Amino acid sequence: MEHVMRVLEYSKMKKQLLEHVSCSLGREKVETLIPSTDLEEIQKWQEETAEGVEVLRLKGHIPLGGIKDVKAEVKRAQIGGVLSATELVGISSTLYGGRQMKSFIEEVVEEEKTHIPLLSEYATQLESLRDLERSINQCIDDYGQVMDSASSELRTLRHQVRSFESNVRSKLESLTKSQSTQKMLSDSIITIRNDRYVIPVKQEYRGSFGGIVHDQSASGATLFIEPQAVVILNNQLREARVKEAQEIERILRMLSDRVAEDGEAILLNLTILAQFDFIFAKANHAKKLKASKPKLNRKGYTHLKDARHPLLDPASVVPISLQLGGDYRSLIITGPNTGGKTVTLKTVGLLTLMAQSGLQVPAEHDSELAVYTSIFADIGDEQSIEQSLSTFSSHMTNIVRILDQMNADSLVLIDELGAGTDPTEGAALAISILDTIYRRGACVMATTHYSELKGYAYNREGAINASVEFDVETLRPTYRLLIGVPGRSNAFAISRRLGLSEEIIEKAKEQIDLDSTQMETVIASLEESQKRVQKESDEATQLRKDSAKLHAELEEKLAELESEKEHILRLAEEKAEKAVKDATEEAEVIIAELRDLQKQGLAVKEHQIIEAKKHLDEAAPKLTSKQKRVKKLAQQANRKPIPGDEVKVLSFGQKGTVLADLGSDEYQVQMGIMKMKVDLKDILITEKAKPVETRPMATLRSTGTHVKPELDLRGERFDEAMHRVEKYIDDALLAGYHQVSIIHGKGTGALRKGVKQLVDKHPRVKTARDADSKDGGLGNTVIELK
Known part of the structure; x- marks a missing residue:
């Protein structure tokens, strides 16, 4: 398996997959990934990936931030080690990430009514461990410092x-x-x-x-x-x-002892979070490749529809469609060099490995792949200089190994079968090898240049020819795969296009025997028939696409009508609500007058007043929850969020504050201690903007926010720095600090001098001194507050 994964560039595909992991936990899972041969296990993997793709479709993202691989720290705590403050912060962050992931999956199931049983089961196994997380956070701040508290x-x-x-x-x-x-x-x-x-x-x-x-x-x-x-x-x-x-x-x-007590639960959480990271890496990989979930079988049957090699540029790759293992188990591909024969073999082989690894494949829906117990490949020139093997010897060594190890549940891929030796002997060997593989029941795809193999499939049951198309007009391959048609020689046509005289071409044709000439004529006829059938198929496909497009347009129009209907109903209810409101206000005045009359001794009973007001309240129109949401969204639609807006992130169901407009309808939003990049459509404004301090600030510990014990002025202009120092001293006094540091650097000494002068005059500054050398020395002024 290692040899075939190397030949089919499985490791390069895994590098693509690694681009989508969120932490080292998922990276480890990807790096150790190998294809399985157990159909039930593969189907479970595929279901996990499909559920991940569905969640991404609904939510667009997953909350895996802040998760770290803390296995080593937990195990050290379990054997009595003392963890550092930074290591404990990492454990707290990971516990928080696990809680977020658990809540996220539960929210998807509850709000989207989505059936994701495998992901739900994983989420159920995650333990929150809130007490441990809270204990760490109460003792250590975000910077890894043990707090006074x-x-x-x-x-x-x-x-x-x-x-x-x-x-x-x-x-x-x-x-x-x-x-x-x-x-x-x-x-x-x-x-x-x-x-x-x-x-x-x-x-x-x-x-x-x-x-x-x-x-x-x-x-x-x-x-x-x-x-x-x-x-x-x-x-x-x-x-x-x-x-x-x-x-x-x-x-x-x-705190380390507390970690040790919950060690097994933390390790289980890490295992599950690694699985989540791995699943969503596969899902994001599928999304990028526009891949689909393949059907799987144990019958050796493969049916690929518009399959694309995942390592080739999607803008230029030509999709291939083929079947193998049904009516025929041997597919013989002929055609010119650089025409795409080898790419076809690698595409089928790599997509099979991907499917058996639980990955979706870049092919159209309803594509089907067989699960093989073994896959063999002899592709490319693997000549060994050290072993002094020729190209033919090198290929034949691989083929001998394949024939020794293959069985009826194998897929065999051979490039340029029989090449590197005398054409007559090479063609005979190729035919014999193909017959042997077929008799043993394996599926085989082979490419060749030999004209003798062009007729192989016509007198062999279970075999079929294929070729890569060549455009004689442009003298270039089209890379399209034609099933059922062997490749034909284009030497005469190409020579004629390049200007070779007709006399020479005709004399050359006379050297070819009658059978070969008839074969070329039959192949040419088959190619024309294939092109005609393909053209009709393309026209039918286009009609189907046009029909689907029309259906989508009608659905969109219907949605617009529903939206317009909702809009009209909302306006009508708002108008009615206003009318009732006006009437209610008028009635309130009347009721007040009635109460005055009641006080004056007139016979107006209290329960009659209450009953009248109740009827007025019930007359107000009640908006449905959907209409209320539409009303709120309509209010938001009048403008985009700005920094300082209080918003709700719909996918999380959490409130936060807009920090910055990142452009392209993306915003930076802070939810609790997390800062995230959020799309505009995922944001609902709940309160108008309030003044926002854009530079890192701290706040009063007594109010639940955080004021840093130091102020960093390095790089600031003098006037702005002095203004910040004054404001910072006020904040520090409110926070109850007795001592703080002003970091101004050494530089020219202007900032240091300005800070000294300012704090010396400040009525609430008791003393000011240079910091210890280990804390910055002359570049840091420590002030003691009254």
């Missing part, structure tokens, strides 16, 4: 760390800003060495500060000293950080 102990420790950091920096800043000590420093900055805060001191003032020397400059002129005044504070900070790391480790271990 993960535990009260961590919140306390981080508060201590920030407090100790602030004390250390305050102490050191008092030294760097002191007039008496500035002359002793190489630069008035605070930096970090060995995870401890230090200041750069000139070599000659080494003894002025005491403390510990942690590093020196390359020249030795500067020493990085931890002054004695901050040694104790640095020790406290170091101890708090160690406790913080231990608490984070405890939280990660706790």
